[in-house]
Amino acid sequence: MGQIERTETPAGGKAESILAAAKRAFLAGGFGAVSMDAIAREAAVSKATVYAHFGSKEELFGAVIGRECEQRFAGLSAGELDPGDVRASLMELGRRFLHLVLSPDALALHRIILGEVIRFPVLGEVFWRAGPERNLQQIQAFLENAAAVGTLSLPHPRLAAEQFVGLVRGEIQLRQLLRLQPEAGLEEINAAVRAAVKTFILAFARRANASGPQSPGCTTN
Amino acid sequence: MGQIERTETPAGGKAESILAAAKRAFLAGGFGAVSMDAIAREAAVSKATVYAHFGSKEELFGAVIGRECEQRFAGLSAGELDPGDVRASLMELGRRFLHLVLSPDALALHRIILGEVIRFPVLGEVFWRAGPERNLQQIQAFLENAAAVGTLSLPHPRLAAEQFVGLVRGEIQLRQLLRLQPEAGLEEINAAVRAAVKTFILAFARRANASGPQSPGCTTN
DNA sequence: GTCTATAATTGGATAGAC
DNA sequence: GTCTATCCAATTATAGAC
16 A cells, blocks of 8 residues: 555545536536636636646547546446347336436537537547447347347347337437426336337237237237 | 619628628537637628627527528428328438438537537527427328328327337437438438338338238238 | 727636745 | 646627728
């Protein structure tokens, strides 16, 4: 234990508090509307200290957004889903997805990245790989399992995964991004996922000699 | 003919050229990165003239974006679609939608609005009503016609319209917004719409005692 | 309405002491 | 590494002549 550098900040030095302050500021106001003075003030350090850790405003912004992408979309695996119970598994996947993308921080991150992707093209790649691409691969993996077991009938799993994401998202995410509704309601999320899963199953569940717990008829309920 | 004010500008005075220059600048660079000097320079007027027509940068921005929303999403009607030919009509609706939202200007507008909706909350409402809401109503109107004729079986037309939009959009729009693909390919648009229409019909076309031109079986083709 | 010139403020970045 | 104080450039907005 030779290099303990405990000064007085509660969590990991000033670099962390600068990143935390910058994250709050950028996610709330975007890139252009936030000044380095404001970040330094909120982090309770001097502006020179900010520049000692991050060479420019652009570099600080990139560090904040990149870290946020990695942290926010980490830790999802598709292993524990049951390919035999398609409805429950799709409900779980859809709920995870909507809870993630409709959280206030994720919405703010989405707005920032789309607003600044022209000026910072690398953010588009970073965000896509950390979030949507990972999500698609997870869903595609489950769909392939279900197709192998025989509960789903999909000619093109990757395309079906994109369609499932589209069905779940609908226009809810856009309404939230545009701030047309005050908050993401939990009941609303469940209802949207339920409707999407129902449509997806109507389209892709095996119907000929099906033996699952679905209703035997073809009514839309 | 007493008040003809033809000076020398080719189209409608300096206010129009200011708006045109501001539109180009804002759509290319966003709000924060564009200066009033640059707009005045590109419009070939002085900065004082800009302020004589628009009281502030915010006001000019709002005028540009509001006008752009209205112009871009105008002129779509659902009357000429045939409720009897569901596949062709949905293909047409989907193609219109994707061509609209994947055009470079619409993508730029989308990025700007999402990036600035926190600072300009009214833009969210303006954009939603001019674009997505109008599109949804058009699709919903067709779906209700098709349900009335009996070619589709939909318990909730509004929800089905949102699901159709989600199916058509998939993740293509996001990839374009993030600039992960150089351009919206025309073949890609047709393929995406075709896949979405196929899934939608699988889920919602009347199957019991159907008499349409669809394939009689339940294969996913 | 339109221009030139300028006021007044802000913001990114740095120098130099410790 | 950290701070105080400061530089320099850019930006919004306006004053005053025509």
